[in-house]
Amino acid sequence: VKCRPQVWAQCWEGAGACLCAWRACLGLAAAMPIMLVLWVLVLQKLKREMEALRSSSRGLLQSYREEYRDCLSEIVQAVQTAQLHCEALLACSAEAGRLEQSLRDVTERWQRELRERRRLQDALVELKGNIRVHCRIRPLLPFDDEAQEPVSPDSSVSGGVVHAVDDETVLVECNRPGHALINKTYTFERVYGPAESQRAVFEDVCPLLTSFLDGYNVCIMAYGQTGSGKSFTMLGPHCQEEPALPSEPRGDTGIIPRAAAELFRLISEDPSRSPEVGVSVVEIYNNDIFDLLANDGCRAASGAKRQVLPTQQGKTVVCGSVRSAAQFLMLVGRGLKLRAKQPTSVHAESSRSHLVITVTLATATSPPWSDRSASAEPCQPGPRSPATGRRQSPPVPLRTRGHGLGRAAQDRLGQVRATLQLVDLAGSECAGVSGVTGPALRETSCINRSLAALSDVLGALAEGRGHIPYRNSRLTHLLQDALGGDAKLQVIVCVSPGQRHVVETLQSLGFGARARQVERGHPAPRKLR
Numbered sequence: 001v002k003c004r005p006q007v008w009a010q011c012w013e014g015a016g017a018c019l020c021a022w023r024a025c026l027g028l029a030a031a032m033p034i035m036l037v038l039w040v041l042v043l044q045k046l047k048r049e050m051e052a053l054r055s056s057s058r059g060l061l062q063s064y065r066e067e068y069r070d071c072l073s074e075i076v077q078a079v080q081t082a083q084l085h086c087e088a089l090l091a092c093s094a095e096a097g098r099l100e101q102s103l104r105d106v107t108e109r110w111q112r113e114l115r116e117r118r119r120l121q122d123a124l125v126e127l128k129g130n131i132r133v134h135c136r137i138r139p140l141l142p143f144d145d146e147a148q149e150p151v152s153p154d155s156s157v158s159g160g161v162v163h164a165v166d167d168e169t170v171l172v173e174c175n176r177p178g179h180a181l182i183n184k185t186y187t188f189e190r191v192y193g194p195a196e197s198q199r200a201v202f203e204d205v206c207p208l209l210t211s212f213l214d215g216y217n218v219c220i221m222a223y224g225q226t227g228s229g230k231s232f233t234m235l236g237p238h239c240q241e242e243p244a245l246p247s248e249p250r251g252d253t254g255i256i257p258r259a260a261a262e263l264f265r266l267i268s269e270d271p272s273r274s275p276e277v278g279v280s281v282v283e284i285y286n287n288d289i290f291d292l293l294a295n296d297g298c299r300a301a302s303g304a305k306r307q308v309l310p311t312q313q314g315k316t317v318v319c320g321s322v323r324s325a326a327q328f329l330m331l332v333g334r335g336l337k338l339r340a341k342q343p344t345s346v347h348a349e350s351s352r353s354h355l356v357i358t359v360t361l362a363t364a365t366s367p368p369w370s371d372r373s374a375s376a377e378p379c380q381p382g383p384r385s386p387a388t389g390r391r392q393s394p395p396v397p398l399r400t401r402g403h404g405l406g407r408a409a410q411d412r413l414g415q416v417r418a419t420l421q422l423v424d425l426a427g428s429e430c431a432g433v434s435g436v437t438g439p440a441l442r443e444t445s446c447i448n449r450s451l452a453a454l455s456d457v458l459g460a461l462a463e464g465r466g467h468i469p470y471r472n473s474r475l476t477h478l479l480q481d482a483l484g485g486d487a488k489l490q491v492i493v494c495v496s497p498g499q500r501h502v503v504e505t506l507q508s509l510g511f512g513a514r515a516r517q518v519e520r521g522h523p524a525p526r527k528l529r
């Protein structure tokens with residue numbers, strides 16, 4: 001009873017709360033259908049979306065299946081093509097094998113032919129004799145005085161007193177007032193008239209290069225009086241410049257540039273040999289030997305040449321290693337710039353020294369004719385050139401053989417060396433006629449003495465004397481192996497057709513005739529030919 005008002009208040013609150021709950025229940029009951037409707041609507045929407053998704057995934061699946069089928073058919077096609085290609089490849093490789101075999105057969109046949117050609121060429125050279133003398137008559141030129149009406153170089157008639165009667169005969173016919181009548185003929189292996197081209201001259205010399213590559217030592221020299229065309233024959237016109245390769249427009253290049261081109265062409269034909277080619281250029285001036293390639297960097301610029309003096313190893317000269325005809329000619333051109341020249345009564349650009357270009361061929365592998373198998377030990381590199389920074393070939397002794405053998409000698413390294421000497425002799429001249437004095441007279445008398453020594457050596461060889469005076473001059477000493485050994489020696493006697501040179505012409509032709517009389521032993525037969 002005491003707490004009655006509070007109880008009533010609490011009951012009242014409870015009743016309020018129940019009312020509120022009742023009201024909420026009523027609200028909920030009223031909202032339930034709406035919620036149900038909404039729930040149904042949501043469910044329907046979800047169902048529709050799921051349907052749409054299902055149908056789209058079915059489409060996607062379908063398209064993936066189609067793509068997969070396409071890919072599969074493409075793969076099958078690719079595999080089939082690859083199979084076809086494989087078959088074609090197999091057919092190709094079989095064809096390549098057949099071609100390779102036939103290439104091997106052809107190469108073998110070609111090498112056999114090459115060996116046979118070399119054998120025939122050597123036989124031909126040997127048949128022609130180890131010393132061959134050709135004679136070349138140059139055309140009359142303005143400086144001959146007699147050429148009032150200059151004779152065309154294309155004319156077969158020399159217009160002077162020297163005539164090529166045929167391919168082998170020269171006729172000298174001269175009737176000068178107050179002199180005995182001259183009517184002499186000389187026979188040589190080949191006579192070139194004034195119209196004959198440089199090419200014709202080279203073609204007869206060319207087989208010697210094959211012999212050289214086969215390992216024979218070869219010497220080609222031009223002999224004749226001043227102005228008779230020796231330098232023209234050996235080097236070509238403008239012979240003081242670097243000689244041009246024959247492929248260049250000028251067709252009148254001489255033997256040396258043509259030989260350089262031919263030599264490297266022949267070397268490239270047989271890459272299995274790959275010999276090392278060295279070039280040295282020396283001149284004999286006033287009976288002293290000068291190395292025209294000596295190059296110590298500072299002196300080369302001023303164009304100094306070095307006298308070749310005896311050293312502990314003997315006389316040595318610089319031997320430049322070359323890999324192409326162009327490099328070869330560059331070295332020759334460098335040497336030519338230093339060669340002694342002096343105007344003479346005959347022409348303005350007279351060479352006053354004997355030029356000797358020596359080409360050395362060294363091969364590490366034994367060529368077919370070699371008796372001993374050579375070792376493959378490489379050549380020791382030479383010193384570095386201060387001018388070019390490149391390695392030079394080691395200096396080589398001036399006389400590269402010294403055995404009197406016609407074929408190359410094997411050195412201590414097992415290398416086989418053959419040498420080709422290309423010699424442009426200084427012109428013989430009659431001092432009285434040319435009216436020279438002073439140093440020029442000394443030059444002339446040195447030239448004449450060395451040429452006389454050359455003639456003496458040939459005379460002694462022709463007569464088969466026991467003592468051959470090689471040491472009478474530097475020239476004969478240097479050329480000893482070419483003259484007395486069994487190197488293949490080719491002498492080209494150059495003559496001027498002019499009447500005023502008839503005495504020297506007769507002397508040159510006499511020299512050629514004497515050279516022809518020299519008989520030397522044939523090279524020993526080769527073992528492995």
Ligand SMILES: Nc1ncnc2c1ncn2[C@@H]1O[C@H](COP(=O)(O)OP(=O)(O)OP(=O)(O)O)[C@@H](O)[C@H]1O
Pocket residue numbers: 137138139141153194224225226227228229230231232233237238347349350351352425426427428494
């Ligand atoms: N066959 C030729 N055809 C045309 N010109 C030539 C012929 N031979 C020589 N000559 C010319 O004659 C001149 C003298 O020739 P070259 O210099 O070759 O004579 P050389 O015998 O070498 O004389 P040297 O001994 O004095 O040096 C040169 O101008 C050269 O071009």
